[in-house]
Structure formats: C-alpha cells, structure tokens
Amino acid sequence: MTPGDDTVETRELAYFVAVAEELHFGRAARRLGIAQPPLSRAIQQLERRLGVRLLERDHRTVTLTDAGATLLREGHTALAAVSAAVRRTRRAGRSEPSLVLAAKPGGDADLLPEILAAYAATPGALPVDIVFSARERGAMVRDGRADAALLHAPREDLTGLAVEELLVESQVAVLPRGHRLAGRAELSMADLDGEPLPRWPSAVPEGFSRIAESGQLMHLVALGRAVAVVPESIRANLRHDVVGVPVADAPPTTLVLAWPQNTRSRALAAFVRAAAEAARLSRP
Amino acid sequence: MTPGDDTVETRELAYFVAVAEELHFGRAARRLGIAQPPLSRAIQQLERRLGVRLLERDHRTVTLTDAGATLLREGHTALAAVSAAVRRTRRAGRSEPSLVLAAKPGGDADLLPEILAAYAATPGALPVDIVFSARERGAMVRDGRADAALLHAPREDLTGLAVEELLVESQVAVLPRGHRLAGRAELSMADLDGEPLPRWPSAVPEGFSRIAESGQLMHLVALGRAVAVVPESIRANLRHDVVGVPVADAPPTTLVLAWPQNTRSRALAAFVRAAAEAARLSRP
DNA sequence: GGGGGTCATACCGCGAGGGTATCGCCCGTG
DNA sequence: CACGGGCGATACCCTCGCGGTATGACCCCC
Numbered sequence: 001m002t003p004g005d006d007t008v009e010t011r012e013l014a015y016f017v018a019v020a021e022e023l024h025f026g027r028a029a030r031r032l033g034i035a036q037p038p039l040s041r042a043i044q045q046l047e048r049r050l051g052v053r054l055l056e057r058d059h060r061t062v063t064l065t066d067a068g069a070t071l072l073r074e075g076h077t078a079l080a081a082v083s084a085a086v087r088r089t090r091r092a093g094r095s096e097p098s099l100v101l102a103a104k105p106g107g108d109a110d111l112l113p114e115i116l117a118a119y120a121a122t123p124g125a126l127p128v129d130i131v132f133s134a135r136e137r138g139a140m141v142r143d144g145r146a147d148a149a150l151l152h153a154p155r156e157d158l159t160g161l162a163v164e165e166l167l168v169e170s171q172v173a174v175l176p177r178g179h180r181l182a183g184r185a186e187l188s189m190a191d192l193d194g195e196p197l198p199r200w201p202s203a204v205p206e207g208f209s210r211i212a213e214s215g216q217l218m219h220l221v222a223l224g225r226a227v228a229v230v231p232e233s234i235r236a237n238l239r240h241d242v243v244g245v246p247v248a249d250a251p252p253t254t255l256v257l258a259w260p261q262n263t264r265s266r267a268l269a270a271f272v273r274a275a276a277e278a279a280r281l282s283r284p
Numbered sequence: 285m286t287p288g289d290d291t292v293e294t295r296e297l298a299y300f301v302a303v304a305e306e307l308h309f310g311r312a313a314r315r316l317g318i319a320q321p322p323l324s325r326a327i328q329q330l331e332r333r334l335g336v337r338l339l340e341r342d343h344r345t346v347t348l349t350d351a352g353a354t355l356l357r358e359g360h361t362a363l364a365a366v367s368a369a370v371r372r373t374r375r376a377g378r379s380e381p382s383l384v385l386a387a388k389p390g391g392d393a394d395l396l397p398e399i400l401a402a403y404a405a406t407p408g409a410l411p412v413d414i415v416f417s418a419r420e421r422g423a424m425v426r427d428g429r430a431d432a433a434l435l436h437a438p439r440e441d442l443t444g445l446a447v448e449e450l451l452v453e454s455q456v457a458v459l460p461r462g463h464r465l466a467g468r469a470e471l472s473m474a475d476l477d478g479e480p481l482p483r484w485p486s487a488v489p490e491g492f493s494r495i496a497e498s499g500q501l502m503h504l505v506a507l508g509r510a511v512a513v514v515p516e517s518i519r520a521n522l523r524h525d526v527v528g529v530p531v532a533d534a535p536p537t538t539l540v541l542a543w544p545q546n547t548r549s550r551a552l553a554a555f556v557r558a559a560a561e562a563a564r565l566s567r568p
Numbered sequence: 569g570g571g572g573g574t575c576a577t578a579c580c581g582c583g584a585g586g587g588t589a590t591c592g593c594c595c596g597t598g
Numbered sequence: 599c600a601c602g603g604g605c606g607a608t609a610c611c612c613t614c615g616c617g618g619t620a621t622g623a624c625c626c627c628c
Contacts, residue, residue: 035617035619051377052377053377057575060624061574070372082292085358085362086290089355093337093350160444322586325586344606
C-alpha cells in the first residue's frame with residue numbers, strides 16, 4: 001500500500017495484459033491457465049497498488065480506461081524487455097558462443113557471402129548462424145532470438161534498434177512476362193494504378209491468405225494475380241516467367257543491418273564493422 | 285523448473301541487479317532490506333531457472349560471468365521499462381491530464397515561448413508543465429517522469445527516443461571578456477587547444493565538483509577556469525563578463541524534441557506538431 | 569420471471585519467500 | 599599454526615499470499 005512502491009511483478013503485468021487484450025476475465029483466466037477469481041483479485045490489487053482505475057466493469061462488459069490503455073501498451077513493451085533479457089542471458093551462457101543473424105530469403109542483395117567472409121576473416125570471429133524469416137526479423141532482434149538482422153527501411157520499422165546502412169537501392173516492379181508494361185524500360189507508380197494488389201509484399205491480397213514467403217508472391221505475380229514493387233537487387237533471382245522493370249518514382253529502399261541498442265558485445269561490434277566494410281567494398 | 289518458462293519476476297531481477305552491482309551478497313541484501321540467506325537462495329533459483337551460471341563465487345570474492353554481465357545490462361533496462369510503465373500509467377490516471385516537458389535552463393534557443401503558444405492554440409490543448417533539469421532530461425523521458433524533452437544532439441544520447449529536429453545551430457566558444465581570443469571574430473577548435481577544461485559542459489573539470497547547472501559553468505568561465513563550447517543561441521543570455529566567439533569547425537548541434545517511442549498519445553502528437561511548426565516559423 | 573453468463577466475495581490449503589541459527593571455507597594475523 | 603573474522607551456503611521454521619472451489623450479486627435475454 002506504500003505509494004512509493006514503484007514496481008510491479010511481471011506476473012501481474014502479464015495478468016493485466018491478458019485481461020486488457022481479452023476484455024473478459026473468464027477468457028483471460030483460461031488463457032493464463034488459472035481460475036477466474038484469483039485473476040479478478042490480482043487486477044484489483046494492481047489497481048489499488050497503482051492508485052489508478054485500469055478497467056471499467058459494468059457487470060456486462062469490460063473496457064479500458066486511459067490509464068489501462070497506457071498500461072497495456074507500456075506493459076507489453078516491459079514484458080518484452082524482460083523476456084528479451086532472459087533470452088539474451090541464456091544465449092550468453094551457452095558454452096560455445098555464436099552469432100545469430102536473421103535474414104530474408106533473397107533479401108540480402110547478394111551481400112551475405114561477402115559479409116560472412118569479411119567477418120570470418122576477423123580475428124576471434126565466432127561462428128555465424130543464419131536464420132531465415134520473412135516477417136519476424138525485427139521482432140527476433142528485439143526479443144533476443146537473433147543478434148542482428150538484415151532489414152529494409154523504410155518498409156520495416158526500425159524503432160528500438162541500432163542500425164548500420166549497407167546499401168541504398170531503387171525499386172523495380174515485378175510483372176508477368178506477358179504483361180502490357182513488361183516491355184517498358186521504366187515505369188512510374190502512376191502506371192501501376194489499378195494493378196492487382198499487393199503492390200507491397202506482406203500486404204494482404206484480396207481474398208488470399210497472408211503471403212508468408214516471397215516464393216508465393218512471385219508465383220502470384222506469374223499468375224497475373226499480383227504486382228510487386230521490390231528492391232532492384234532481387235532482379236538477379238527472378239523466376240523465368242516474370243520480369244523486373246525499374247520504377248522511377250518509387251521511394252528508394254535501404255538495406256540496413258540492425259541490432260539491439262544497448263548491446264556492447266565485442267563479437268557483434270566486429271560483425272557490424274565487417275558488414276559495413278563488405279557493403280562499402282561491393283558498392284560500384 | 286520447466287525450461288520453457290520464459291519469464292522472471294521483477295523482484296528476482298532487482299535482486300540480481302543488486303548483487304551484480306555490489307558483487308557482495310551481504311551488502312546487496314542490506315541494500316534490498318532483506319536478510320542474506322534468502323538472497324543467496326533467490327539467486328541460485330534464478331540461475332537454476334535460467335539454466336545459466338550468473339556469478340562465480342570462490343568463497344572470497346564474487347565476479348560476473350558473461351551471462352551475468354548481460355543480465356545485469358538487460359535486467360537494468362527491463363526494470364527501467366517496468367517502472368516507466370508504472371509511472372506512465374499513474375500519470376495517465378490523473379484526473380486532470382497535463383503534459384510534462386523537460387527543458388534545460390537557457391537551453392531552449394528561446395523557442396519555448398513560441399512552442400508553448402503554438403500548442404496552446406491547438407484545439408483541446410492540455411496544460412503544459414515545464415520541469416527544468418540540466419542532465420536528467422533524457423532519463424526523465426525514458427522513465428516516464430516527463431512526456432517530452434528538449435535535447436541537444438549529438439551531445440546527448442537519443443537512443444530509445446523518438447525525435448523531431450527543431451533547429452540546427454553552430455557553436456560558439458564562451459570566453460572571459462579579457463581572454464586573449466575574446467576579440468577574435470572567429471575561432472577554430474585548434475585555437476582552444478590547451479585551454480582549461482571543460483570544453484564541453486557537463487564534463488568534469490579537473491579538481492572541481494561536477495557542474496550541475498550552467499550558471500556554475502559560466503561562473504567558472506568568468507573566473508578564467510574554464511572554456512565552454514556551446515550552441516550559439518545562448519549568446520543572447522550571456523553574463524556581462526564573458527563573450528561568445530563563433531567556432532568555425534565545431535560540429536553543429538541540433539536542438540531536438542524527444543519523446544518515448546511507442547507513445548501514441550493524442551496530446552503528445554499535437555504538441556510535437558505544434559513545436560515543429562513553431563520552430564519552422566521562427567527559422568530565419 | 570427464470571436461466572445463463574459475468575465479475576466479485578468468502579473461505580481454505582499449500583507452497584514460496586523471508587527470518588534466525590549455523591556451517592564450511594578461506595584468509596588474515598598474532 | 600591456531601584462531602578469529604568475514605563471507606556465502608545450508609538447515610529449519612513460520613508466515614503470508616497466491617491459487618483453488620463454492621457461492622453471491624447483478625444484468626441481460628428469452
């Protein structure tokens with residue numbers, strides 16, 4: 001009850017987040033694997049300790065107060081920070097250290113071999129494990145599953161990450177070989193108005209399930225069901241039945257190496273330096 | 285004992301951080317206000333749960349393992365995230381909402397009145413509380429004591445913050461009126477070689493206590509005990525016995541408005557917009 | 569007006585966390 | 599070399615708080 005008590009247990013945070021997301025004590029309790037009454041009590045106790053009403057219950061429905069909304073947001077990031085701490089600690093305790101790099105299949109602008117070679121030539125270089133993911137690379141760095149990731153700005157969100165720019169690329173439209181625009185030397189975004197979505201990969205095409213992998217997207221393009229605008233470096237790896245045409249006014253994309261800020265690992269610093277150097281050397 | 289348990293209570297984190305900082309179970313226990321044996325047990329249990337050795341004890345001295353060092357770092361930021369969540373929640377629950385802006389005395393480039401006026405003219409504007417601090421403004425934003433702060437990049441660390449650039453300034457050297465360089469129209473950094481420290485405010489002058497406030501620094505300058513290199517905007521508010529001389533090759537300083545990333549408060553967004561607009565309008 | 573659903577309250581049992589006492593160990597020191 | 603002091607670990611106990619079950623209060627809907 002001391003008002004100066006400025007901390008809260010992660011269990012309480014997790015309980016509140018569950019209730020705030022479900023807006024239903026029973027479901028939240030089931031999701032947490034506990035009974036409903038203890039959960040009600042825990043939330044009341046949390047409200048008492050914070051001196052703030054978090055939820056408005058009117059016996060039929062549960063809604064968030066302003067304070068509850070901020071605790072949902074902030075509590076989420078706090079919980080993420082805690083489990084990131086746990087994961088990074090576990091990784092740091094492994095007997096044989098290594099670096100985990102998250103990359104996107106075909107999304108490395110063919111820089112990966114040079115980067116790995118440059119780092120491997122560093123004295124004391126650790127083995128590097130590559131893990132591929134299309135959409136989770138940023139999250140993997142943030143939550144400690146990976147030490148670093150290759151990301152595309154501004155398509156991907158870089159908040160909370162430290163970054164090193166590797167390569168600025170213009171973009172190309174990927175079209176089926178027989179498309180009316182496929183023969184053009186250059187396009188503008190306006191030329192693509194009315195073309196079937198998704199213009200941007202990882203958007204949800206109408207009536208289709210989420211695109212999980214670039215092969216699916218390219219297949220859709222080949223079928224004439226989609227048009228993709230992607231960094232020009234993937235032109236080197238297009239399937240035979242699609243073509244890439246430069247889009248003059250598409251915003252340039254930057255390939256960056258991202259890692260968690262606050263990290264001061266010797267190995268990671270060396271890797272970042274090697275990657276920057278490799279990117280610099282392979283620039284025309 | 286389930287290895288998939290990916291979380292840790294904040295109490296355990298705080299316990300470990302205390303031990304890791306003190307490197308002494310007895311002192312850490314005293315600092316935490318508990319007895320030593322429960323603390324030993326808690327750390328052992330934490331190590332068991334993480335499956336990682338955090339501390340090396342050789343019956344005389346305690347040292348951190350690699351994993352312990354990362355848990356110290358990461359645990360610190362995780363605890364900070366938790367108490368920031370608590371503070372922001374408490375603030376969001378106040379009955380009469382307001383914005384807290386952290387500024388440095390004399391460090392606003394005289395923009396503050398315009399910014400406040402521009403925001404006050406916004407429909408639905410909240411009252412703005414100004415809190416002054418020379419060195420803690422970044423920390424205040426990070427831990428939820430303030431909603432936003434005026435910071436000087438690159439002098440101050442912006443990691444973990446979202447920022448809006450307000451003003452790029454060149455820098456001036458502040459010298460005693462009778463100084464041999466005081467009459468010059470312009471200096472270079474080389475001219476200041478050998479001048480008494482601190483060149484940069486908030487550095488620690490030899491033999492002096494830490495400078496807590498810019499008035500102290502200006503006093504030291506007047507006494508000929510220090511030379512300061514500061515943004516040119518403070519020239520408008522110099523005491524009579526010191527002068528400001530432009531330093532041609534000093535790196536430019538950027539005045540930024542910073543706020544916690546992940547914040548999506550209506551009021552804060554309006555304030556940022558108003559500040560950016562005010563800064564744009566007052567630019568020559 | 570009764571039944572189902574939802575959150576709060578009442579009550580209980582157990583286990584985790586904290587306290588005291590003590591051990592084991594090492595290192596000074598006379 | 600014996601001894602005392604300092605430190606972390608262990609042993610043991612006790613309390614409090616978390617979680618469980620049963621039930622109440624209230625509202626909505628049929």
